[in-house]
Amino acid sequence: MLAILAWRNVWRHKGRSAVVIGAMVVGIWSLTFGAAFMNSFLLSYIETSIRHDVSNGQIHHPEFTKDFDIKFTIAEPERIVRFLEENESVAHVARRSIVNGMIASSRQATGVKIVGVEPAEESRVTLLDSLISEGSYFEGVTGHPVLLGRRLSEKLKVGLKSKIVLTFQDVEGNITAGSFRVAGILDASSTTIDEGSAFVLREDLNRLLGIRDAVHEIAYTTFPGTEDDVLASQVQAAFPNEMVRSWHDLSPLLVFMEQWMGAILQMLIVIIMLALAFGIVNTMLMAVLERVREVGVMIALGTRRGRVFLMIVIETLFLSTAGGPVGLLAGYLTISWLGKRGIDLSDYSEGLKSIGYESVLHPQLFPSDYVTIVIGVLITAILASLYPAWKAIRMQPVDAIRGV
Amino acid sequence: MAALIKATNITKVYHKTSVPVHAINNLSVEIAEGEFTAIVGPSGCGKTTLLNILGGLDQPTSGTVMIDGVDISRMKDSDLIDFRLHNIGFVFQAYNLIPVLTALENIEFIMLLQKRSRKERVARAKELLEQMNIADKADHRPGELSGGQQQRVAVARALASNPRFILADEPTANLDSVSTENLLDLMARINREQKATFIFSTHDQRVMDKARRLIRLVDGAIVSDDVRS
Numbered sequence A: 001m002l003a004i005l006a007w008r009n010v011w012r013h014k015g016r017s018a019v020v021i022g023a024m025v026v027g028i029w030s031l032t033f034g035a036a037f038m039n040s041f042l043l044s045y046i047e048t049s050i051r052h053d054v055s056n057g058q059i060h061h062p063e064f065t066k067d068f069d070i071k072f073t074i075a076e077p078e079r080i081v082r083f084l085e086e087n088e089s090v091a092h093v094a095r096r097s098i099v100n101g102m103i104a105s106s107r108q109a110t111g112v113k114i115v116g117v118e119p120a121e122e123s124r125v126t127l128l129d130s131l132i133s134e135g136s137y138f139e140g141v142t143g144h145p146v147l148l149g150r151r152l153s154e155k156l157k158v159g160l161k162s163k164i165v166l167t168f169q170d171v172e173g174n175i176t177a178g179s180f181r182v183a184g185i186l187d188a189s190s191t192t193i194d195e196g197s198a199f200v201l202r203e204d205l206n207r208l209l210g211i212r213d214a215v216h217e218i219a220y221t222t223f224p225g226t227e228d229d230v231l232a233s234q235v236q237a238a239f240p241n242e243m244v245r246s247w248h249d250l251s252p253l254l255v256f257m258e259q260w261m262g263a264i265l266q267m268l269i270v271i272i273m274l275a276l277a278f279g280i281v282n283t284m285l286m287a288v289l290e291r292v293r294e295v296g297v298m299i300a301l302g303t304r305r306g307r308v309f310l311m312i313v314i315e316t317l318f319l320s321t322a323g324g325p326v327g328l329l330a331g332y333l334t335i336s337w338l339g340k341r342g343i344d345l346s347d348y349s350e351g352l353k354s355i356g357y358e359s360v361l362h363p364q365l366f367p368s369d370y371v372t373i374v375i376g377v378l379i380t381a382i383l384a385s386l387y388p389a390w391k392a393i394r395m396q397p398v399d400a401i402r403g404v
Numbered sequence B: 001m002a003a004l005i006k007a008t009n010i011t012k013v014y015h016k017t018s019v020p021v022h023a024i025n026n027l028s029v030e031i032a033e034g035e036f037t038a039i040v041g042p043s044g045c046g047k048t049t050l051l052n053i054l055g056g057l058d059q060p061t062s063g064t065v066m067i068d069g070v071d072i073s074r075m076k077d078s079d080l081i082d083f084r085l086h087n088i089g090f091v092f093q094a095y096n097l098i099p100v101l102t103a104l105e106n107i108e109f110i111m112l113l114q115k116r117s118r119k120e121r122v123a124r125a126k127e128l129l130e131q132m133n134i135a136d137k138a139d140h141r142p143g144e145l146s147g148g149q150q151q152r153v154a155v156a157r158a159l160a161s162n163p164r165f166i167l168a169d170e171p172t173a174n175l176d177s178v179s180t181e182n183l184l185d186l187m188a189r190i191n192r193e194q195k196a197t198f199i200f201s202t203h204d205q206r207v208m209d210k211a212r213r214l215i216r217l218v219d220g221a222i223v224s225d226d227v228r229s
């Protein structure tokens, strides 16, 4: 009956309660949507980075990762590739050779990371071919093809089919150079690709380096739902002499961003719920103060103060959570609709792209986030109920009945 | 026979103003089971204060109140709340029903606090509404009832807990003469038929005429105490 009493008390002032409930609906909706929208920024960044840059995992010679010394190649690349291809979590594998060097056109020169790739493998692992905006994917030129990011090509003032020279040290320490022709220009959101990398055929690079069929880096992608850390340690166990890392280890920034998603939601909850809590406390205080006599009579008749306290807490919970389902549903629908449709930010995307975001965002929230929101609302309601409930139980029945 | 209520040398002093107010002044009184007693006197003579002290709503500055041999004048607040629930029925001048509960639920409420079963609660509440001639209003909320009807629900509520006695502070002050007569007749009948003890205060001569014992107060002291046949 305490609950019935509390529920009916909520509706004594329909208008007043409706305002609070409405505010909760809007608050929870904006919380849900706001968190999902901000999540989508981070998720988009994380996904883009994994997709086009770090992949789900990479394997190197442990020494190679320190300063990219080309003599530290992977011992048995073919065995590792076979091992990965046989693993059912692994989608695709790509082998690479890597050296840091100089890139020079007839007008300019700059430092660059030179990556030797297997075109077919690379198109499956990093979708490198999808970034081609001009020219073609390692085709259409006589001689050795190279792919450059747009920014780099502009810096070097080169276009399609222009000749460029790559200079670096070979495995014996001699300076060596090779001339290449620009086969394609890449439009990438990642700055590393856009202005810091030159992609060539692995066979061309290996010949110049004098390392025959050696491999510096093996990158692999996994199917959705794979525990990348678990897989990485399995591979590591199979090849203890190499260094196997999942994207978590490869990019601390991505891990940080992943953690931020949770933090953003919690921050939003605190900010929005704090604002709403004032409204709830205010409404409940009014409700308690205008019911002084009624509460006094309840105590006079023999209602323990604990029960009165509980009644006010329940009433506050009803008031604060009545709008919850509607707010959550509204948030959920908005998110699923926008999640499917995507929010096109291409008007602003020049700026966004330069810092690594896709221009179409897909807001999303994880089931656990909804749970967090529900818990946040409940905690808010309980905290907001304490002061009014405390006020209510401090009443003395004699005073209340006399109407003091 | 031992008294149901035995108040000895009770005094109540209020210190709210610069001059202390002696609302009750060294008053002793005994009430026996089955009485139908009116406390009367001019405004400010201490009727409400006395009833509040006898009902354990207020504590005397000095003196003791024994109910069935239990001293309630020094009981701690939470014990007193339980004591009131099981031993004392209250009827207030302003009815003071819980507005969001129906007549039936208002009566049930007090039995719920006593942790009685739902079946028992509903049966007893219906029986009481019957006795108070308002069975047809069981599902109405107080706002939909007249003052007389509300006060009859309030009496039913006071009886529902099977208290040792019922205190009513000016129960008819807000009622017209027909409702007053009606309510008093019902109370008198229940007193006769069920031996329920009633103690009420009043200003109304017709109410005093129905009482079987009349205690008159002036300045917080008893000036006359008449038992009539």
Ligand SMILES: Nc1ncnc2c1ncn2[C@@H]1O[C@H](COP(=O)(O)OP(=O)(O)OP(=O)(O)O)[C@@H](O)[C@H]1O
Residues within 6 Å of the ligand: B014, B015, B016, B021, B022, B023, B041, B042, B043, B044, B045, B046, B047, B048, B049, B050
């Ligand atoms: N809470 C209080 N603080 C200070 N003085 C009080 C308080 N309650 C009552 N009094 C004083 O105590 C005296 C007795 O008051 P009480 O209400 O008992 O009188 P009463 O006989 O019920 O009067 P009425 O017939 O007007 O209801 C009065 O002088 C009143 O002013």
Ligand SMILES: [Mg+2]
Residues within 6 Å of the ligand: B047, B048, B049, B169
């Ligand atoms: Mg009075």
